[in-house]
Amino acid sequence: MGDDAKITDMMPFHDSFGYMPTEISVATGGYEKRGSLWAFAVVVSKDNPLNEISVDELERIFGAERSGGWQLANNDYLFTSRYARGPEMSIRKWGQLGLHGKFTDKEIKTFGYSAPGFAIYIERNWFHWSKKWNPNFQEYVEEKQATPDAAGAAVASDHALETIGKDRYAIGLAALMHVKDHPDLKVLAISRHKGEPAVALTPANVANRTYPLIRDAYFYVNKEPGRPLDPRAREFMRFVLSREGQEIIARMGYYYPLPADYLREQLKKLD
Incomplete structure (x- = not known):
């Protein structure tokens, strides 16, 4: 399990x-409780005008070009070019998300957890098991998982979330229990595909499974x-x-x- x-x-x-x-x-x-397989929050600075984003766009932001991916079907696992995509499919500038003015040509800086469960979820659900990420992806961990020195503090969640809050050109994947300590962050509503209604991260939307970035507890038999x-x-x-x-x-x-x-x-x- x-x-x-x-x-x-x-x-x-x-x-x-x-x-x-x-x-x-x-x-x-769960929604945000530690140890509950909490739903992922997507956060930007409150100075960023973006309010919602799709899973398709997140894949293109956090992922990279790939020659293919693994297909798990018919009781087999096979690698296929069906899931290939070139670099032209990547989203690297805020203007590609429809933001204008100072944002148009600015690079999207990406942040997220280093924890294995986080990477497995993203690689499975977004990348078709590819391990190719955006080269600028910056990993961080919870405070208790970082070394108790300046080098550890530089890659701890508080520092990463503080950085995102101060940088209008950054976007991060985070736990809501940590985000709540950073009032300069904004949690984005999420849709599965661009153009569909975006869903806010709330307890009700996690429980009814309409929020797209939930996780499951599984048994394998x-x-x-x-x-x-x-x-x-x-x-x-x-x-x-x-x-x-x-x-x-x-x-x-x-x-x-x-x-x-x-x-x-x-x-x-x-x-």
Whole structure:
């Protein structure tokens, strides 16, 4: 159980069994609480006029050109040029997002977590498992993860968020629990695709899964294609996905229970 499995976790399983493990979501990650697989906030300085952005645009800002990506389908993993994109698809200037005046030709400076779970989520959901990032991407960590000296302070979250707040040309991916300590930051609303309605980062929008940058808690089970899941595993998973199981998850205070329609999708994976 955990957040997104790395593709390198899945490959040995496939090599051993000849098929991929079955991924089953059991809970929606939290809003901002530490340890809750909190949703990602996208932040800019309050001096930046941008108020919303799409996931498509974020991929083009934080990612880079790539020759392809991994496709996980039909119980296999295969590399394909279907997910290739050239440098002309990258967004590197604020003018490419429709900002004018002093912003038009200014470089977009990117910030984000160095934590493995952060990178895995982005590489899986945005980059098709490519590890090619914007060359100017600046990594940072929580204060407790940095060395207790000036060199550590330079890459700690407080310093990074303070830098973004003072630099109208910067954009960062962050935890809301840290952002709230920096009043000079603005949290952007997010849409999945440009032109679609953007959704604010709120507890309700995380719980109902309309905010695009949520995370899931998963179980990975060994289910051979065309054959039923082991009865004991199936019984356990059906309990976790039952009303009682979801209520237990909610009472923990870290995760949100799954909405009914999404929960039904997970139950179908057990058959």
